[in-house]
Amino acid sequence: MRKLLIGRWTKAGIFLACLLPLASLLWRGLDNGLTANPIEFVTHATGDWTLRFILFTLCVTPFRRLLDLPELIRFRRMFGLFAFFYGCLHFSTYIWLDKFFDLKEVWKDIAKRPYITVGFLAFVLLIPLAITSTAAWIRRLGGRSWQLLHRAIYISAVAGVIHYYWLVKSAVLRPLAYGATVVALLLWRLAAKFRSQPDAERGNPAKPQPQNSQA
């Protein structure tokens, strides 16, 4: 398993897999498969995948610990950047195909419609994270402040779920399922923090915290 995880091709394979939702959209576009309202379909698909990739990103740390597979860290940045990538597509679909670059309208929407406001917040918070995702930026900021900054993804995840919850007409089951997942992932972190504290107090060096592992 470890070998597989650090294998050269694994990362490339996962990278390609992350592109499948986009490929599926393009394929459907060519194959008349985007329903009678393609723009709505694309908005929803890209929104769904933005949220999913945020969740994948948040899953990495717990899975590393629970499965004792620290190698998983190799994929965290990739997932985060894909969340940003699909977020960009989602936002572009909205600006281009929904508002036709009428930026005044866009601003009005952001200011006036709570579901757009929180969606925008969720998206904007991802921008600095994407920019500072490189090793150079980690060095420049230092591990601690970098970690602190990257906790913004928690807010992004919560805001993304609220965005979804507020936009559905009645069928809240799916947004609630996403919400439950986010809550579980955040609670796990809280619990992990309390669990690791006594260790730290005892000054137990047996399990050093790997750098940048806890965003």
Next chain:
Amino acid sequence: MHEKSRLTNADVTPRAAYQNRRKFLRNAGLAAAASLAGREFWELASPSSHAIAGTKLNGVSKSPFSTTEKQNSYDDVTHYNNYYEFGIDKTEPAKNAQSLKTYPWTVSIEGEVKRPRQITIDEILKLAPLEERIYRHRCVEAWSIVVPWIGYSFSVLAKLVEPTEQAKYVAFESFYDRRQMPQATHAGIDFPYVEGLRLDEAMNPLTLLCVGMYGETLPNQDGAPVRMVIPWKYGFKSAKSLVRIRFQNEQPPTTWNRLASDEYGFYANVNPTVDHPRWSQAKERRLGEFFKRETLLFNGYSDQVASLYTGMDLKKYY
């Protein structure tokens, strides 16, 4: 795509079989069944068998109420549906609604009327000459379609049962059967679906009792076998698969209003100046078009219906 979807309908309901059955029921005794193919006999014998969707309707006349705008394709109108009893995604009803049994079908007409009665779908189909009404149909979600519905003015049915002086509103109830509609439990709204109109709205000639579209009986996902179509109101007012029509003195509760009264009013007239709290209603996307178009007051039917609302604050009574 078009051909394919028609084939699908035909697959579910052999048109000829249904027509044969009706002719047969009318004209012949049971003995004649023996002369039919075994499969068709089975369909005749089992009352549980399927829908009447996709049967050609004959003798349909044109209507002056029709728009000349380009119609949406049959494929669009049958594969992009809000019919929450059959799933919340718009592509789901096309798949899930095929299990709906729409024959035999009876609608109960009751309440403040001199002649309450049960009326069968066969009677409804013959009650008045069928007209094709090509209407704009505007969804509250800011998309729209143009559909060649078939039916006749609801007032025909109303006059048949003679509403009393007490009748001020009409309440509509859609069919609901959890076994046939297992997806309904995830919809987040209460069923059966209920809707309503003020009596004068219901009696307006535009208000259509609809039994078909595109020259045929209604496909299940579009509200077979009989539904309402109220073209100047948001689509959710036009209840599908009707089983009960009740004339009454009080304003009836309506499904979406019950769920979120600040978002969905009883009137729900199409109005570009009254936004849904969460999105604008100023523009709409006509399916099949790239750019959005301006939404028209009363969906462009002001001439026929604006007088129903003179002196009413449309921002208050949204």
